[in-house]
Amino acid sequence: MIQNALPPGASLVRPKKSKTTGSIFVNDLDRDGILEAIVYYQASENNKGLTGMLWQQKGDTWKLLNEFQGEGYELDTLMFDDVTDDGSLEVIAGYSGGEKVAKGLIVYRFDGHNFNKIFDSPYTEFVVDDLNEDNKKDLSILTLERNASSSLTVLQYSQNSFQTIGATPLDSHVSGYYSVQSNWIAESKRGILLDAGIGAHSAYTQLVYFEQGNLIKAFPDKDIPLKPRPSINGDFNHDGIVEIGMDRVPTGWENEPYVSTPWITAFYRWDSQKGYTSAPLYELFMDIGSGFYFEIPVEWNKDYQLQRPKDEGVIRFIANISGETVEWKTMSEEAWVSMQPSTDWLEIGRTAKTVTALHLTEASLQYSTRFRPLSELVK
The missing domain is CATH 2.40.128 (Lipocalin)
Incomplete structure (x- = not known):
């Protein structure tokens, strides 16, 4: 129905900053048990900017209540929340006219039939x-x-x-x-x-x-x-309080060029009286290219070496006190298949073109669960 209602050549628009992939947003805005839907479209003649459409469910079908003019040429953000404390959801839309134009924030209230603008501000x-x-x-x-x-x-x-x-x-x-x-x-x-x-x-x-x-x-x-x-x-240690990540250069890599430095990310707690904690709560090594991170054991107490010998193609962590070694390598899918069956290597990461495997030893096996997908950190 929405597609049929669009002007010829028009296309639906989704917010630039959105965790969902769709362009149709359905909510019960006034909490009366009847659903509303909001969509934005860009007409083929670009000089009009964005147009919004407000739909409402009517039994087994939907009715177009009205259209409203957006305040820009791009939809930066769209969210729904009760920011007036009246029990209903307001529509909060962030519009943009391009990178060099200030963005505009609009808050709309739904009165059962139309949208009323109750707030606007640059942002x-x-x-x-x-x-x-x-x-x-x-x-x-x-x-x-x-x-x-x-x-x-x-x-x-x-x-x-x-x-x-x-x-x-x-x-x-x-x-x-x-x-x-x-x-x-x-x-x-x-x-x-x-x-x-x-x-x-x-x-x-x-x-x-x-x-x-x-x-x-x-x-x-x-x-x-x-x-x-x-x-x-x-909050990657799941204690309910966010930690502040600060990258640092591992010991022995101080003279490495910035672009090729294997950074360690240390996470600190902030306190309103003392500032940041003197020592990090935990540290992660993010293997960006291979799509996973390694949670560095706290018991190593930052006393470890990170090695990346170019001729071996591996990344290796060595705990200085215990001598425990954890190492992994990234290879092509073909190389990984050729190694099978193998009990010496465990897959810990995968991309469209590569497989990363952990070298299994008595020491490294206990840390195999500390390798997690990077997607967990960027939800």
């Missing part, structure tokens, strides 16, 4: 959460004008409009933000993690949270711990 990134933990959703908007100004503003819906409940300036001398997310950043403390790129390679993670009703930053802009390159954050 660079935004987050919906409950940062001040009052059991009401808030809308955090980050804006960045490079080398001029940057800020994070937290708004909450009250008295028929969005009111500012907190704001803080940010460092505008960044290349951009490659990740903005909310999570538990410490025991019983919600926060926003702002991952920014600096210069050609460096990066940092700034934390913003509420303290006694004020929105504050964990680090002054000129005193944020730098990372040698962008790295991921996440």
Whole structure:
């Protein structure tokens, strides 16, 4: 029905930032038991920008309620949440006119028949959460004008409009933000993690949270711990609190060129009183090309060597105290098939063209479960 309703030559549009692959979004917006569907399309004549369509289920069929004009030529983000605390879902759409044009955020409310625009704002990134933990959703908007100004503003819906409940300036001398997310950043403390790129390679993670009703930053802009390159954050030890990832050069590789350095990612806990822990909670080695990561044993206590002899084609970890060795190699599918049957090697990773296998020894066998697909880290 949607395809038949599109103008000739028009095509459906999906959000650029979306975890789903579809372009049709179905929800019961006003919680009355009747489903609504939202789609966007781009007409063949590109000068009109995006057009949205609002559909509603009518028994065994669907009815087009109305069409509305989008506020740009690209759909950056589309999400649904109750940001007005009225029990219904609002539609939160982020529009873009291209890389050099500021993005625009629109919040729509559904009245049973049409969409009403209840909020609009320029934005660079935004987050919906409950940062001040009052059991009401808030809308955090980050804006960045490079080398001029940057800020994070937290708004909450009250008295028929969005009111500012907190704001803080940010460092505008960044290349951009490659990740903005909310999570538990410490025991019983919600926060926003702002991952920014600096210069050609460096990066940092700034934390913003509420303290006694004020929105504050964990680090002054000129005193944020730098990372040698962008790295991921996440709760990969499943304790409910996000850890901050910082890449480091393994011992013995200090003179290796940046591009060929085998980085170790160490994960630290942040504390509002003490800052980052002095030692990482855990470390991972990510074999990006082979599609998996190795969880480095904590009991090695960072006292290990990483070897990558070019003539052997393997990556090898050696624990200095115990002498335990864990090594693996990546090979073509054909080479792997030719090795079968083999009891000396265990498959631990696979891509479209390669297979990675762990050399089985008494020592390495106990660590075989520490090899996990990279997809687990980037959900």
